[in-house]
Amino acid sequence: MNSNIIEINEEKVKDHLGNFVRETVEETLNAMLDAEEQLCRAQKHERSAERQGYRSGHYQRNLQTRAGDVKLKVPKLKNVTFESAIIERYKRREISVEEAMVEMYLAGVSVRRVEDITEALWETKVSPGTISNLNKKIYQEIEKWRNLPLAKHYSYVYLDGIWMKRSWGGQIKNVSVLVAIGVNEDGFREIIGVCEGAKEDRESWVGFLRFLKERGLEKIDLIISDKSLGLVESIPNFYPKTKWQRCVVHYYRNVFSLIPQGRRKEVATMLKAIHAQENLEEPTKKKDQIAEKLEKMKLRKAAEAVRTGSLETFSYYDFPVEHWKRIRTNNGLERIMKEIRRRTRVIDPFPDG
Secondary structure, eight states: OOSOSSOOOHHHHHHHHHHHHHHHHHHHHHHHHTOHHHHHSSOTTOOOTTOOOEEEEEEEEEEEETTEEEEEEEEEEESSOOOOSSSOTTOOBOHHHHHHHHHHHHTTOOHHHHHHHHHHHHSOOOOHHHHHHHHHHHHHHHHHHHTOOOOSEEEEEEEEEEEEEEEETTEEEEEEEEEEEEEOTTSOEEEEEEEEESSSSHHHHHHHHHHHHHTTOOEEEEEEEOOOHHHHHHHHHHOTTOEEEEOHHHHHHHHHTTSOGGGHHHHHHHHHHHTTOSSSHHHHHHHHHHHHHHHHTTOHHHHHIIIIIGGGGOGGGGSOGGGHHHHSSOHHHHHHHHHHHHHHTTOOSBSOO
């Protein structure tokens, strides 16, 4: 005897349920659209002073929803323009479908892939122009977020820039995007600034720091960054009492550029010993010892970089010991920069700011 007393065709059940949901959504939306008192401010055949316009049949429009493609019967009105909270004029997609397309694009999915995905999910293909128009809706929100007022005081601020390509009058040029992360008084990190700069030079950093200052940021205890000369020179103009911490990882890379490839592992161990000390006096002594060793190894340029440059990496010793690991490098911001690069790889170059 067959153990399956009742056999179920799962595909047919799924199709039936899908059609049932779609038809229910379609009927519900059409019933809501057909509410006479909402459209004309009067019941059917009712004569009153409050009536606004008259019904004149309807026209059919397709609407893409999560339940599938539904057919709406949109009322035609005389003497009044059809306005409804149910569906905007000329709208072709449910808001969740539009949001999904914008989310895909912002997550780093190319326009072509967005087209393919929408076709697979909703059996309809959207044009690149449609996706571009949808993205314009969020530009206003992005600008609002980018210009939000800032807290007066951030304990630590990480600064860095990333290079992008942008079209300028038919020519492709490099442009820097400057980013700032702030650690507030509760110990949480926030992205507090994003700004386009022509170059990662002094003029660009001056404009960026002024941008932060004008939004209310008055006090910073420590700024962590690589040694961008334009940035280091600009900090005292806006935050004269702020200390500057040169990113230890970037500093190591600068030293490695001055030594042969085969010696880097050995030198890396020596450099790490400088920043493994328990107070500010010890690394100051240690860096002189390391510089002497490098001179004996005939690595004079590296020895000079250690003797002078390492002093710029000791600012974190003036802050709580439990913070040292987090504030001596720019790694937190570097991770965000990698994510920006991953998501923008599908757009090259950018058409505008």
